[in-house]
Amino acid sequence: DAGVTQSPTHLIKTRGQQVTLRCSPISGHKSVSWYQQVLGQGPQFIFQYYEKEERGRGNFPDRFSARQFPNYSSELNVNALLLGDSALYLCASSISGGSSYNEQFFGPGTRLTVL
């Protein structure tokens, strides 16, 4: 079975540009969460989506937005990129979105570099 997939693998953008990152969850999983991992730090929670609705949001500015599609895949959008947005963006999927104990399965991440 395929795991969580993310695209693209790597991305280079310049300040002020906009970027869209994509995630496909494990088949049967209905919840997708996004995390930002800055070099040398642990992942920080950005969003959780379940059944196409936002279920949680971390402490990130409004430049960050996301959505989930009917097939449960998800996109993370970041507008007006700053140098500090350079990070590994991780997507995780789980069977449901309402239980804190459900295991989250992580994708390999998208490495975003902002110049």
Place this chain on the structure above:
Amino acid sequence: AQSVTQLDSQVPVFEEAPVELRCNYSSSVSVYLFWYVQYPNQGLQLLLKYLSGSTLVKGINGFEAEFNKSQTSFHLRKPSVHISDTAEYFCAVSEANQGGKLIFGQGTELSVKP
């Protein structure tokens, strides 16, 4: 506020030696606890989790962890490490009724030397 502290940023150890990676958390409500491993240029893989019941939890690759509620700790241990255990290890918590939000520690880099 909920937070996770990993007490060691780097842990060097020789092959076949035992290792302990320390994790403390703070929360005012019930929590679920997780340890993840991240190999270079890869995503996170779940090693083990504590949800309820026995405080000693066994995971994959010979790792185990013990939940200590009074000390709010969840230390990870392995009795004999291998070169292949070299990786970054993250402790994470989620609060009951908070859905899928994981709070991660800063990570501990385990370096196993021959």
